Amino acid sequence: MLFKKRTYATIQLPKSKEPYVQTEADPITRGEVIPEGDFHKCPNCGEIFYAEILRTTEGVCQKCGQHLRLGARERIAQITDAFDEFHHQMEETNPLDFPGYEKKLASNRERSQEAEAVVTGLATIGEQPCVLAVMDAGFMMGSMGSVVGEKITLAVERAKEEALPLIIFCASGGARMQEGIYSLMQMAKISLAVEAFSKVGGLYVSVLTDPTTGGVTASFAMQGDLIVAEPGTLIGFAGRRVIEQTIRQTLPEGFQRAEFLLEKGFLDQIIPRNEMKETLTRVLKLHGGKR
Amino acid sequence: MREEIKRVESELKRLEALQADGIDVSEAINKRKQEVKAMKAEFPMDAWDRVTKARDAKRPVASQYIEGLVDDFMEFHGDRRFGDDPALIGGVGWIGDTAFTILGQEKGVGTKERVKRNFGMLNPEGYRKAQRLMKQAEKFNRPILCLVDTPGAFCGLGAEERGQGQAIAESLTLMAGLQVPVITIVIGEGGSGGALAMAVADEVWMMENSIYSILSPEGFATILWKDASRAQEASEVMKITANDLESFGMVDRVVREPDEFCVETLPAVIESMREIILKTVSDYQKLPVESLLKKRYEKFRAMGRVSEKEGTE
Ligand SMILES: [Zn+2]
Numbered sequence: 027m028l029f030k031k032r033t034y035a036t037i038q039l040p041k042s043k044e045p046y047v048q049t050e051a052d053p054i055t056r057g058e059v060i061p062e063g064d065f066h067k068c069p070n071c072g073e074i075f076y077a078e079i080l081r082t083t084e085g086v087c088q089k090c091g092q093h094l095r096l097g098a099r100e101r102i103a104q105i106t107d108a109f110d111e112f113h114h115q116m117e118e119t120n121p122l123d124f125p126g127y128e129k130k131l132a133s134n135r136e137r138s139q140e141a142e143a144v145v146t147g148l149a150t151i152g153e154q155p156c157v158l159a160v161m162d163a164g165f166m167m168g169s170m171g172s173v174v175g176e177k178i179t180l181a182v183e184r185a186k187e188e189a190l191p192l193i194i195f196c197a198s199g200g201a202r203m204q205e206g207i208y209s210l211m212q213m214a215k216i217s218l219a220v221e222a223f224s225k226v227g228g229l230y231v232s233v234l235t236d237p238t239t240g241g242v243t244a245s246f247a248m249q250g251d252l253i254v255a256e257p258g259t260l261i262g263f264a265g266r267r268v269i270e271q272t273i274r275q276t277l278p279e280g281f282q283r284a285e286f287l288l289e290k291g292f293l294d295q296i297i298p299r300n301e302m303k304e305t306l307t308r309v310l311k312l313h314g315g316k317r
Numbered sequence: 318m319r320e321e322i323k324r325v326e327s328e329l330k331r332l333e334a335l336q337a338d339g340i341d342v343s344e345a346i347n348k349r350k351q352e353v354k355a356m357k358a359e360f361p362m363d364a365w366d367r368v369t370k371a372r373d374a375k376r377p378v379a380s381q382y383i384e385g386l387v388d389d390f391m392e393f394h395g396d397r398r399f400g401d402d403p404a405l406i407g408g409v410g411w412i413g414d415t416a417f418t419i420l421g422q423e424k425g426v427g428t429k430e431r432v433k434r435n436f437g438m439l440n441p442e443g444y445r446k447a448q449r450l451m452k453q454a455e456k457f458n459r460p461i462l463c464l465v466d467t468p469g470a471f472c473g474l475g476a477e478e479r480g481q482g483q484a485i486a487e488s489l490t491l492m493a494g495l496q497v498p499v500i501t502i503v504i505g506e507g508g509s510g511g512a513l514a515m516a517v518a519d520e521v522w523m524m525e526n527s528i529y530s531i532l533s534p535e536g537f538a539t540i541l542w543k544d545a546s547r548a549q550e551a552s553e554v555m556k557i558t559a560n561d562l563e564s565f566g567m568v569d570r571v572v573r574e575p576d577e578f579c580v581e582t583l584p585a586v587i588e589s590m591r592e593i594i595l596k597t598v599s600d601y602q603k604l605p606v607e608s609l610l611k612k613r614y615e616k617f618r619a620m621g622r623v624s625e626k627e628g629t630e
Contacts, residue, residue, distance in 0.1 A: 121565075121622040122556050172621035179618070201509075201531045203541055206555045210531045211567060211620040213510060214517050217489035218614050225494065241531075243482030244470075244510040249490055263482035263510075264472035268536075272472045282477060292480050 068092050070258075084299050093256045093299055095236055097138070098145040098162035101195060105303045106158065111147035113180060118142065118173050120204070127204040130166070138165045142173040143198070146181040148190075152307030156193055157185040163197040163237065170241055171202030175212025178246065182219035182230075191229040191310055196247040200240015213245035220249045229313040231306065234259050234284065234293075252309060254295045255284035256302075261292075322356050325349055362526075364552040367559075368534060370526035371505050375579040378437075379406060379421030379464040382504060385587040386594075387412055387419055395446060399479060402443030404435045404467075407450040409459065413595045418454035420447050420515060421464035424505065437506070438471035441484035444514050448491050455497050460598045463501040463515040468533060470511030485514040492517035498601035498609065500594060502572070503527045503559075519601050519613055522570040523559035526578065529568070530557040567620060 065076050070092035084104055085094045102109050120127045135141060143165035149158035159181045161168045168174075178194065185192040201209040220230060232250030237260040244263055247253070255261060262282035270277060280286050287293045297305050329349040332342045362370075370376065383390055383406065390410035394401040406421045422443075425434035447463075454461045470481055492499065492515075501518035507529030523529060532540070534548040537555055562568040572590060575582045601609060 115625050117624045119622045119624050122554065124554060173623050175621050176623050203531065203537060206531050207529060207557065207562060207565065207567060208621055210509065210513055211617065213513060214489060214493075214617045215620055217486070217517065218493040218617050221490040221493035222614065224490070241510055244485035244514075245489055246486070248480075248483040248486035261482075262477055263470065263485070264477065268472045269474060269477065273474055277474065281474075290478055290480070292483055 066094070068094070086299055091257065091298075093236065093258055095163050095197070097164050098140065098160040098195075101160050101235075102145065102147075102149070102158070104299070105306065106149040106151055107153070108150040109147050109158070110149075111145060112184070113146065113177055115141065116173050116177060118171055118205075121172065121208045122204070122206050124204040124206075130204070134165050138162065140165050142177065143168045143170070144174045144177050146177045148184075149193075151193075151303060151310060154191075154307055154310035156191040156310060157181050157188070158193050158195075160195040161197040161235075161242075163199070163235075166202065167199035168197045168237075168242075169199050169202040170209055170212050171205040172208050172212065174202070175209075175215050178212075178216050179219045182216065182223050185228055185230075186219075186223045186226060189226075189228070191231065191313060192223065193231045193233065193306060194246060194250075195233045195235055196238045196242050197235045198238060198240065198242035198247075200242060210241065213241050216246045217249065220246055224251070229310075231309060233297075233302070233306075234261050236260050239263070239265065248292070252294050253292065254297050254305075255287070255293050257284060257296050257298055259284040261287050322353060322360070325353050325356070329353065364528075364555075364558050365534075365549045367526045368528055368548075368552050368557075370578070371528045376505055377578065377580055377583045378426060379423045379466055379504065381426075381580050381583055382464055382587065383410070383419055383421055385584055386591060387417070390419065393450060396442040396449055398445055399442045402435075402440050402446055403433055404437055404439045404471075405443035405446055407446055412462070412591065415595060415598065416459050417598075418450055418459045418461045419464070420450060420461065422467045422512075422515065424466055435471060437467040438469060439467060439511060439514075440471050440473070440476050441479040441481050444470075444484040444488045447515060448488055451491060451495060455495055458497060460497055460602065461495070461499040461518075462594065463499065463518065465501055465503045465507050465512045465515050465529075466505035466527075467508050467511045468506050469508035470514070485510045488514035489517055493613070494610065496606045496609070498598050500597060502590075503529050503568075506533075508533060517613070517617065519609065519616070520569045520597055521567065522572055523562060523568050524572050524578075525559055525574040527559060528552075528557040529559075529562055530555055565620075 065074055066080055067074050068087040068090060071087060071090035073087060073089040085096050118131055140162055144159055144161045146159040149156055159178050182192060223230065230250045231252045232247055234247055234255035238247050239262050243261060260282055261284060266277060284293060284296050288296055332346050332349065335342050336346060387410035390408055392406060392408040404423060406423045409416060409418055422437050422439065423434050424437035425431040451461060470485060499518040501516040501521045503523040505527055507527060509532055512529065534552040534555060535545045538547040538551040539545045559568060559571040563571050
């Protein structure tokens, strides 16, 4: 049962004792985070690691270099020197009265120890201040509902008000189906904020992490002044299965991976996890920070 | 009661077939017609009825709206980067005495043309053609009218290779900053990001029996319930009708449709729309650019429902 399906690790959250293994039934639409044992299996090469060892390698498989998915807290711990969170208590309502949505949210909160699929705040990265938003694929597959949209919009607005650079780590399966059209409108809301921020000269760095798909790809993920990604990240608009059904053929190996997007001209760089903090620091310095 | 209406309607069809074969059943036909009319008046359409109407092959398409609404329309082609997307019609023309830039997602009429138009599903070059023409509208200070009618942006290999997500994302920021008024009318299907990419507008209108949704009901049922056959059920819970969206404050106007909405009944509908389009655009044109942009920002800024909205003004 444990290793039957393709699994990937989400590194332990500071608040919780249990490490997590996420069952990846369908990387686009399923977002179950299930507490399992003390070890994880690399989804790429199958190597089995103790959770403790994986943590010392920042969640990168030492055998094949696969960048495993990270929870938002772990990501923030890896790249920031200081972090002051915004709006932690904001929670979803159920705008469409969608059956079972509250229960789904509650179980995701319980498992992930997060209120929603994005964490935002004021951060210091290599002595450079910035506004940081980090999405968490462990919470309903990082899908975008009203809270994700609102928190990201507020983060963009805060960056504009305080004339700070903005960094968003994207990780999302796309729309939050249970919020229907409300989910769609978050794409417009965030885009308006990004455009207003851009007009006043704000720097926005979009970092794409596994997976970045659907409505997030079709909005703020692709609106950065710089767009970078971790190695091997799945990046696309439509899901693989939908495309295969449409064109009735199997997609080539490596399709919709970061390396493919770099080749097609949609990324500035691919940045390995162990170079992310240093690279972001350099970028922030080059855009108005102190050398 | 829905089943009852459908039962009487199918009986009506059978009677009409008899009539066509030369058997006089006109009295029965009239009686059934009255019954259907009365039942429909008492029980309004459900979401699935509207999905059916929104997708009906007889429903007017963008090119027919343009033909009826726009004088001296001149079509412009190409995105200047890759190609010309037949699923998007773009150009300029007159509505009344005002020159507009018109952009329409086109499904086409008849099988051959529908295939050519890719059933209204745009590729990245379609969105990039729209962007080019929107920038031109801004340069020449023309208002923009967008007609939305798409099941969604095209999901293909080439579309991904050429950056479907990036193309839509860029349309969203471009529309966010456009310094001319934009009206978008959802005329049939408003499918997902592919529709939104032409709907970050000062006003968004919907035809009475159009739909606007995060995904098709079939796709929604597949993702949430692993069962595409539950699309009808999905259409209800998704809240995708013009009335739903108007009640959410996401749509500014619902344009009434006749019972039989087709190319023959379109002219009367267009005549009812023309003056309102002109009046609306002229009101927005009176605003200073900063106010126009601020109003657009605030319109979409208010969309979303959260609890404990701390930190917002
Ligand atoms: Zn590995």
